[in-house]
Amino acid sequence: ALKIEACEVYEMADRLSASRIRSYSLPAHMMGVGLFWEEEGQVTFEDAILSIGSAMTAVELRDAVSSALHLALLNVRHSLVLLLDLETNELGYFQADNTVRTMPKSGVVWDVVRRRTPDISRQNIPPDDPIRELLPAMGILDKNQVVVLSPLVEKRGQRVVALLMAVCEEPAEMHKERLYMLERNVLVAASRVLKHVAAEKERSRAEDMLRVCGELIDLDIASLSVKILKHLKSILDAEMCLLFLIDDGTNELVLQVFDDLPLDKEIRIPITESLYGRCLTGETVNIGDVSKDMRFNPEIDLVKDFEPSSLLCMPVKVPQPSEGKVIAVAAACHKEKNVVFTSRDVDNMSFVLRFSSNVLANTLAYERERVLKKQNEALLQVARKLFTSLDDLDVLLSEIMHEAQNITHSEKCSLFLLDDQRTELVATVFDSDLPVKDNQEPLRIPVGQGIAGYVAKTGKSVNIRDAYKHPKFFRDVDKATGFHTRNILCFPITINTGEVVGVAQLCNKVGAKFFTKYDEELAMTFAVYCGISIYHSQLYSDMLQSRSRSKVATELMIYHMNIPDEEVERLSRAEVPSALHYSQQISRFTYSPRNIQESDTIMAVLSMVNEMGLIKRWRLQKNTLARFVLMVKRGYRNPSYHNWSHAFAVAHFSYLLFQNCERLGLLSDIEILALFFSCLCHDIDHRGTNNAFQVSSNSVLASLYHTEGSVMERHHFAQTLSILHSEKCDIFRCLSPQDYKRVLDLMQHNILATDIANHLRHMKEIEHMGEVGFDSSNPAHHELLCSLLMTSCDLSANCKDWESTKSICDLIYTEFFSQGDLEKAMDKAPSEMMDRERAFIPELQLGFLDGIAGPVYKVLAKVLPQTGVVYESLKQNRMKWVELKKEGRKPSDTDTDLV
Numbered sequence: 001a002l003k004i005e006a007c008e009v010y011e012m013a014d015r016l017s018a019s020r021i022r023s024y025s026l027p028a029h030m031m032g033v034g035l036f037w038e039e040e041g042q043v044t045f046e047d048a049i050l051s052i053g054s055a056m057t058a059v060e061l062r063d064a065v066s067s068a069l070h071l072a073l074l075n076v077r078h079s080l081v082l083l084l085d086l087e088t089n090e091l092g093y094f095q096a097d098n099t100v101r102t103m104p105k106s107g108v109v110w111d112v113v114r115r116r117t118p119d120i121s122r123q124n125i126p127p128d129d130p131i132r133e134l135l136p137a138m139g140i141l142d143k144n145q146v147v148v149l150s151p152l153v154e155k156r157g158q159r160v161v162a163l164l165m166a167v168c169e170e171p172a173e174m175h176k177e178r179l180y181m182l183e184r185n186v187l188v189a190a191s192r193v194l195k196h197v198a199a200e201k202e203r204s205r206a207e208d209m210l211r212v213c214g215e216l217i218d219l220d221i222a223s224l225s226v227k228i229l230k231h232l233k234s235i236l237d238a239e240m241c242l243l244f245l246i247d248d249g250t251n252e253l254v255l256q257v258f259d260d261l262p263l264d265k266e267i268r269i270p271i272t273e274s275l276y277g278r279c280l281t282g283e284t285v286n287i288g289d290v291s292k293d294m295r296f297n298p299e300i301d302l303v304k305d306f307e308p309s310s311l312l313c314m315p316v317k318v319p320q321p322s323e324g325k326v327i328a329v330a331a332a333c334h335k336e337k338n339v340v341f342t343s344r345d346v347d348n349m350s351f352v353l354r355f356s357s358n359v360l361a362n363t364l365a366y367e368r369e370r371v372l373k374k375q376n377e378a379l380l381q382v383a384r385k386l387f388t389s390l391d392d393l394d395v396l397l398s399e400i401m402h403e404a405q406n407i408t409h410s411e412k413c414s415l416f417l418l419d420d421q422r423t424e425l426v427a428t429v430f431d432s433d434l435p436v437k438d439n440q441e442p443l444r445i446p447v448g449q450g451i452a453g454y455v456a457k458t459g460k461s462v463n464i465r466d467a468y469k470h471p472k473f474f475r476d477v478d479k480a481t482g483f484h485t486r487n488i489l490c491f492p493i494t495i496n497t498g499e500v501v502g503v504a505q506l507c508n509k510v511g512a513k514f515f516t517k518y519d520e521e522l523a524m525t526f527a528v529y530c531g532i533s534i535y536h537s538q539l540y541s542d543m544l545q546s547r548s549r550s551k552v553a554t555e556l557m558i559y560h561m562n563i564p565d566e567e568v569e570r571l572s573r574a575e576v577p578s579a580l581h582y583s584q585q586i587s588r589f590t591y592s593p594r595n596i597q598e599s600d601t602i603m604a605v606l607s608m609v610n611e612m613g614l615i616k617r618w619r620l621q622k623n624t625l626a627r628f629v630l631m632v633k634r635g636y637r638n639p640s641y642h643n644w645s646h647a648f649a650v651a652h653f654s655y656l657l658f659q660n661c662e663r664l665g666l667l668s669d670i671e672i673l674a675l676f677f678s679c680l681c682h683d684i685d686h687r688g689t690n691n692a693f694q695v696s697s698n699s700v701l702a703s704l705y706h707t708e709g710s711v712m713e714r715h716h717f718a719q720t721l722s723i724l725h726s727e728k729c730d731i732f733r734c735l736s737p738q739d740y741k742r743v744l745d746l747m748q749h750n751i752l753a754t755d756i757a758n759h760l761r762h763m764k765e766i767e768h769m770g771e772v773g774f775d776s777s778n779p780a781h782h783e784l785l786c787s788l789l790m791t792s793c794d795l796s797a798n799c800k801d802w803e804s805t806k807s808i809c810d811l812i813y814t815e816f817f818s819q820g821d822l823e824k825a826m827d828k829a830p831s832e833m834m835d836r837e838r839a840f841i842p843e844l845q846l847g848f849l850d851g852i853a854g855p856v857y858k859v860l861a862k863v864l865p866q867t868g869v870v871y872e873s874l875k876q877n878r879m880k881w882v883e884l885k886k887e888g889r890k891p892s893d894t895d896t897d898l899v
Contacts, residue, residue: 045071072178080165104130235597239334289338308333411508461491489515571626593652639688640815674746753787770859842885
């Protein structure tokens with residue numbers, strides 16, 4: 001076979017054109033091709049070849065090839081050029097308006113294309129051959145005429161890209177060679193033109209799609225659907241297009257637009273039973289004749305009585321980052337001219353959906369966010385309503401039921417609370433109405449029985465689409481009430497610990513077949529608010545009851561602590577005597593203040609405050625001071641030791657320090673003020689038990705203060721503040737705001753310092769201060785000295801004469817043994833010092849003096865040398881305890897006298 005490359009032909013034609021000679025002698029391998037020039041001004045075969053090479057469109061190529069056929073063959077009566085149509089991937093005739101008449105797949109031409117071999121036929125083409133539609137004027141062949149058919153096949157892919165047809169005289173060898181050259185040129189040109197046309201079409205399609213995408217920007221899903229469907233109809237030549245959105249909550253396809261108009265009420269189709277639902281697997285469904293396809297179920301797939309003849313369905317997939325998830329199904333119906341949807345239609349539809357899926361996904365996300373925002377606003381409104389009804393549980397429950405019906409669109413709601421024994425669900429409010437009347441019995445359901453009982457037992461929500469098919473549904477209730485229950489959403493109400501406190505049961509979703517997954521999520525979120533509000537309502541109720549009880553107790557306490565105005569008036573008008581009035585020895589460290597009669601202690605306190613200059617320095621009002629001291633005295637209970645007498649003795653020791661220690665002036669005036677009143681108030685409302693007992697017995701005080709430590713000391717300070725804030729008892733009201741805050745801070749520090757555990761933690765720092773000397777410019781030294789002074793005042797009973805010390809120690813251990821007896825009653829083992837059966841008091845006292853009291857007064861003597869006598873008195877008393885220990889004497893069960 002003669003093989004001539006197109007480039008050789010073009011080169012040859014160029015040389016011929018340049019020489020402008022009438023004939024040309026060909027190389028040996030091209031002999032017989034017979035290229036020649038016609039007369040000047042006429043179109044030659046070479047011109048036609050060049051025109052083919054310059055053709056850029058299918059129509060230009062068709063015309064150039066047709067002209068070349070007339071020049072290549074003899075007496076061409078009819079010619080036809082068919083080119084590959086990229087839209088249908090079939091051969092067709094390109095008309096002047098660029099429309100294509102596709103070649104039918106039958107007849108003479110189709111046989112040649114199918115065989116992919118050229119043919120020269122002397123037979124007439126039958127009148128009913130489809131090709132006659134393209135050549136209506138072709139009649140019966142003359143005697144010497146033939147039909148030349150030449151399919152042009154790509155070397156790669158074996159695709160027929162063109163077909164040349166001519167009715168002419170039977171070609172000679174020279175004409176066949178021309179035809180061969182023409183075929184080679186047309187094959188090259190057709191491949192080029194097809195690529196160019198494909199690129200142009202793709203560019204045009206992309207530009208068109210970008211324009212459409214710009215138009216698609218829409219935050220309303222129905223409006224966006226209309227735009228997408230109109231564009232699909234345009235490019236697919238479809239009579240109708242549909243877009244089904246996917247509702248994961250109900251597992252349904254949702255149609256919001258029909259015939260390019262938004263629907264007043266959306267149409268829902270079950271995914272699993274619908275032909276359109278097949279696309280959720282990613283499958284594309286293309287049906288040429290819907291009436292013959294068994295997959296199409298008219299009872300489900302028929303939309304508003306519209307039955308398509310042909311159907312093309314395709315999934316709309318979410319782009320990145322959730323690639324592959326189907327969010328909608330697009331369907332094109334009724335291809336115009338009653339033809340089926342082609343592979344090109346499939347490609348075009350996929351192209352459009354690939355671009356529009358981004359916009360659709362964003363709009364759906366916006367819709368979800370908008371709905372979520374609306375739900376959140378509704379829930380916040382619900383929370384606002386619920387938390388304004390905390391004072392009445394029945395009103396709160398009624399409000400909960402009403403709001404539950406509103407947010408989930410249900411016909412009926414029932415609300416049950418678990419009883420205290422957690423064995424029954426109890427309903428006192430029904431259908432958002434008023435609470436049951438006094439003569440009505442609340443509805444009770446055993447936990448585990450029925451749907452509500454099951455939810456209460458398991459703590460899991462239940463969504464029942466058909467109530468009558470559920471085994472736990474109790475039909476007799478419907479029969480008795482006449483209410484027909486279709487579907488049920490029952491969910492638990494829990495508190496923050498996860499404990500179920502109640503169950504809500506919703507019946508009959510309004511406007512839908514059943515409650516959805518989104519209803520479940522909304523209900524569970526709503527349940528959180530319900531649980532919090534119910535819990536706080538019950539807590540508020542308990543608080544009101546507790547407050548009422550506390551109020552009664554407070555009123556009773558105030559009644560007993562009430563200070564008669566006459567008594568305050570008497571003290572205010574009386575002249576404050578000198579402290580020496582009570583004893584000439586009152587200003588000596590060895591004096592025991594317990595020798596003063598209790599009835600004189602109030603005035604004695606006023607005398608000490610006056611002689612310390614506190615009344616004048618801080619402008620303390622005499623009547624306020626009198627009332628305050630009387631209230632403090634009444635604030636002390638009457639245990640054996642920690643009572644008013646102890647408080648008076650501790651305050652007296654601070655008075656002794658002021659009177660006898662010059663270096664006490666190292667403290668500021670406000671520190672001295674705080675020191676005295678801290679001593680007076682440091683054990684208010686002492687219960688005769690220590691901190692360890694409060695914690696181990698889980699007392700009310702422990703629940704208030706155990707996380708901070710120093711339970712009793714914090715309570716003493718709280719009681720002090722309570723008295724200060726009582727009417728006409730604020731002795732510090734004349735202080736400036738800064739001094740007022742400062743004195744309260746100092747009193748809190750001082751009172752907490754009386755906790756021995758707290759004292760021991762700071763003892764090394766206190767001893768170090770004693771070694772290096774007190775530095776008045778060091779704030780830390782001020783705090784340490786105040787702590788040291790408070791402890792020395794609190795323990796001062798150990799530094800009096802032996803008889804006084806022995807007597808006070810007896811009171812201390814009487815109180816200790818009472819606590820030990822309480823611990824035994826609680827099945828707890830008391831410590832040795834609290835156990836009257838095991839305690840050996842001399843030994844315990846020696847341990848206390850050596851480990852705690854002794855170091856305190858040793859350092860005190862270093863810082864305040866005038867207190868050396870106190871330390872000496874302590875050591876003398878220690879010697880007495882040593883003697884008792886040697887004697888081995890131990891108090892009997894009935895006698896707490898240490899000797």
